[in-house]
Amino acid sequence: MSLTRQDKAAQAVSIRESFDNASATVLVDFRGVNVEMITNLRSRFRAVGVEYKVVKNNVVRKALEGSDLADNDEFTAHLAGPTAIAWSFEDPSAAAKVIKNFRKEFTDVLQPKDGDEKLLFKCGLLEGQVLDAKQVENQLATLPGKDEIRASLLAQLMAPMQNLVGQINAPAQNLALVLDAYRRKEAGE
Numbered sequence: 001m002s003l004t005r006q007d008k009a010a011q012a013v014s015i016r017e018s019f020d021n022a023s024a025t026v027l028v029d030f031r032g033v034n035v036e037m038i039t040n041l042r043s044r045f046r047a048v049g050v051e052y053k054v055v056k057n058n059v060v061r062k063a064l065e066g067s068d069l070a071d072n073d074e075f076t077a078h079l080a081g082p083t084a085i086a087w088s089f090e091d092p093s094a095a096a097k098v099i100k101n102f103r104k105e106f107t108d109v110l111q112p113k114d115g116d117e118k119l120l121f122k123c124g125l126l127e128g129q130v131l132d133a134k135q136v137e138n139q140l141a142t143l144p145g146k147d148e149i150r151a152s153l154l155a156q157l158m159a160p161m162q163n164l165v166g167q168i169n170a171p172a173q174n175l176a177l178v179l180d181a182y183r184r185k186e187a188g189e
Helices: 005-021 035-047 057-063 094-105 133-138 146-187
Strands: 024-029 050-055 083-088 120-126 129-132
Touching: 005 050, 005 057, 005 083, 024 094, 035 050, 035 094, 050 057, 050 094, 057 083, 083 094, 094 120, 094 133, 120 133, 129 133
Parallel strands: none
Antiparallel strands: 024 083, 024 120, 050 083, 120 129
């Protein structure tokens, strides 16, 4: 079923909004991946708040007209062949992590020994900067997630309080140890 001009225009507007609102974007070549696996991947994306769409490259070009990306040859060079786009809105590394973990889980299917790899990163966008496939896999996919950063910050905020509690309790604990040692000495233990 082909799209009408109005459908393509509406899709272009939606895609432009996704690019504008996303904290990070990943372009993926999905050739050779069966429907069952793509359905599984889509459900994983939904679980972490990532929007995933298979789009025509011309519609993406149309959506990006007038933006900095339209004139970015490094980015537009990747708009060839089958393209799927995953937009992360809250956690910049979410889409890249999902794809990397998915590829790791289905290594036998997606990375066969004959070298015909499937579900490959084309490129990524992070704060307007274009990342090549290796940077997406090795840098973006390894960034700590939102929850990991929150846990780290919370641990750093709690550390001084835990030390203070330890310092306040130390004299009472030391006194208890001295009294216990004296009791054992008197008891002849």
